[in-house]
Amino acid sequence: MMKKNLGITSLLFALFVSVQSFAISDKEHATDHGGEVNTKEEVNEYIQHHLKDAHDFHLFSYTDSHGERKHIGFPLPVIVWSSNGLQTFMSSAFHHDDAGNVIVEKGGSRFVKIHEKIYELDKGATEVAFDEAHHPTNAHKVLDFSVTKGVFGMLLAGLLLVWAFASLAKQYKNKSVPTGFGRILEPLVLYVRDEIARPNIGEKKYQRFMPFLLTVFFFIWVLNLLGMTPLGFNVTGNIAVTFCLALFTFLIVQFSANKDYWKHIFWMPGVPVPMKIILMPIEILGMFTKPFSLMIRLFANITAGHFVVMSLIALMILLKSSFGAVGSTGISFVLTLFITVIELLVAFLQAFIFTMLSALFIGMAVAEHDHEHEHDAHGHEVSDVEDVRENFV
Amino acid sequence: MDLLNDFSPGLFVMQAIILLVLIFLLAKFAWKPIMQSLNEREKGIQDALDAAENARKEMQNLQADNDRLLQEARAERESMLKEAREIKEKMISDAKEQAQVEGDKMIAQAQAAIESEKKAAMAEIKSQVATLSVDIAEKVIKEELSSKDKQLKLVENMLGDIKLN
Numbered sequence A: 001m002m003k004k005n006l007g008i009t010s011l012l013f014a015l016f017v018s019v020q021s022f023a024i025s026d027k028e029h030a031t032d033h034g035g036e037v038n039t040k041e042e043v044n045e046y047i048q049h050h051l052k053d054a055h056d057f058h059l060f061s062y063t064d065s066h067g068e069r070k071h072i073g074f075p076l077p078v079i080v081w082s083s084n085g086l087q088t089f090m091s092s093a094f095h096h097d098d099a100g101n102v103i104v105e106k107g108g109s110r111f112v113k114i115h116e117k118i119y120e121l122d123k124g125a126t127e128v129a130f131d132e133a134h135h136p137t138n139a140h141k142v143l144d145f146s147v148t149k150g151v152f153g154m155l156l157a158g159l160l161l162v163w164a165f166a167s168l169a170k171q172y173k174n175k176s177v178p179t180g181f182g183r184i185l186e187p188l189v190l191y192v193r194d195e196i197a198r199p200n201i202g203e204k205k206y207q208r209f210m211p212f213l214l215t216v217f218f219f220i221w222v223l224n225l226l227g228m229t230p231l232g233f234n235v236t237g238n239i240a241v242t243f244c245l246a247l248f249t250f251l252i253v254q255f256s257a258n259k260d261y262w263k264h265i266f267w268m269p270g271v272p273v274p275m276k277i278i279l280m281p282i283e284i285l286g287m288f289t290k291p292f293s294l295m296i297r298l299f300a301n302i303t304a305g306h307f308v309v310m311s312l313i314a315l316m317i318l319l320k321s322s323f324g325a326v327g328s329t330g331i332s333f334v335l336t337l338f339i340t341v342i343e344l345l346v347a348f349l350q351a352f353i354f355t356m357l358s359a360l361f362i363g364m365a366v367a368e369h370d371h372e373h374e375h376d377a378h379g380h381e382v383s384d385v386e387d388v389r390e391n392f393v
Numbered sequence B: 001m002d003l004l005n006d007f008s009p010g011l012f013v014m015q016a017i018i019l020l021v022l023i024f025l026l027a028k029f030a031w032k033p034i035m036q037s038l039n040e041r042e043k044g045i046q047d048a049l050d051a052a053e054n055a056r057k058e059m060q061n062l063q064a065d066n067d068r069l070l071q072e073a074r075a076e077r078e079s080m081l082k083e084a085r086e087i088k089e090k091m092i093s094d095a096k097e098q099a100q101v102e103g104d105k106m107i108a109q110a111q112a113a114i115e116s117e118k119k120a121a122m123a124e125i126k127s128q129v130a131t132l133s134v135d136i137a138e139k140v141i142k143e144e145l146s147s148k149d150k151q152l153k154l155v156e157n158m159l160g161d162i163k164l165n
Helices: A002-028 A040-051 A149-174 A182-201 A206-228 A239-256 A259-266 A273-318 A320-366 A374-392 B009-144 B148-162
Strands: A056-063 A069-075 A077-082 A085-090 A104-106 A109-114 A117-121 A139-141
Touching: A040 A273, A056 A149, A077 A109, A077 A117, A085 A104, A149 A182, A149 A206, A149 B009, A182 A206, A182 A320, A182 B009, A206 A239, A206 A273, A206 A320, A206 B009, A239 A273, A239 A320, A239 B009, A259 A273, A259 A320, A273 A320
Parallel strands: none
Antiparallel strands: A056 A069, A077 A085, A104 A109, A109 A117, A117 A139
16 A cells, blocks of 8 residues: 555656656747647647547657657558559658648659648649648548548447457356456446436337447447547547447438338328428428437537647646746646546546437337327427437537 | 538548447447346346245245144134033033932932831831730730639620620
8 A cells, every 4th residue: 555655656756747847848949849839829729630530649749859859659551542542551651740741652642631631632733732721722632541540549449348348248158247347347238228228218129229329338438538548539529420420320210210200200190281291391300400419419528528628738838927837737737637527427428418319219219109199208208308408418 | 610621531431330340249249148148137136036025925824824723723722621621510510410319319218228227116116015015915814804703794795795786
């Protein structure tokens, strides 16, 4: 116990010293080194950059004793579909350039990276020309199947999930009650089953959707948590990822829907004919707004969380002139800690809400309406969705 | 933020593939066996609970049976005791009655014996008295008839009494 405490204390001390030395070295090299983050604009740009997907896995940068900027991290493979077919190379070929200055030639195509997007130069062009809005004029985007930081994060999360739950599954072969880490995982699985799937989908049909709900729940949660590590993933805060997740829910809802569901959309029973006609477009719109809200909610919550946390961390630099290195670090630390705890909750909450609402939409699509009370039942369900939405949005 | 510009179709495709593969892998290697074992375990627990409940009920039944048997045994003992008491009382009263009858009979016999003894004694006394009277009478007559006159007189008297009918 004493040893452990001692270890933690020395670690904190080392951290403190390193922050101090970092601050000092910052002061010494106040000139522009490219990549150092000191001003408000640079902070803003850095955060914007972080919120995007990246083609290399960048951990941190520092300026060495020769005044040279060093980047620590590792490159990731770039896989693009260009006009000359599929091209692959490592992202290190760009030499951390993100402004389109470094041109990579591969298989007869010239690639540049601008704001973490890969562009292919048009034929004959030797360097990127920009228009007034900083959009390249002589290059076009390519289909980018690269293992980006986001994809890497997803693979990592996927591996973690497969490893964790396959080992939990293996435990059940020998004993009926899991031990160790499985003891933490099991209640979570039970939680998804008993609190999310069963009440929303119904006792008879929930089992069919359990793989999807469980996978999505843990996938989102692990990715949210990965996003809170210093590794700096922002996967669930990426609109393409949340779009994909929401699309899966959408497709599952449409393909598992029964006759009643379609009837309620196109020809609402129990209301007069003019109302049926008015309700039809609203219900059709509702088909799409439900998964759309799923997509936006997850994206916005996680992006906002990252933005706030990074902004608070940036206070350390921005307030240094008025509070000194220790003061600004303290303020930033306390505020960041506070928001990070909330973000931990949000990480779970968003995974829960996404899964919960997916289950709810599936439940609405597969619900067997009692024909005498179907209208009431339907109205009740809709109000439930609205309540949930109001509570969480 | 330029959402549409940020949207990466490539990332979307990768995500779709990863999610599909992940759902498939987890469903096959994790969710299916986990859900199955959980269901089995819950069923096992439910069965065990049901069995315990049944055992409890059976126990209760047994207890009730025991109680009933005990009650019956107690009642039987009670009735047996009562019967015994009754028999005892009956025997006592019977004995008393018999003794009474026997006593009465003995008394009656004794009385009869006394009566017969008395009668015998009376008869004895009577015969004694008769003998004595005859003896006395003999002596008296002997005295009376000692002279001839007296004898003749008596014959006279007797003849007078007879009177020829």
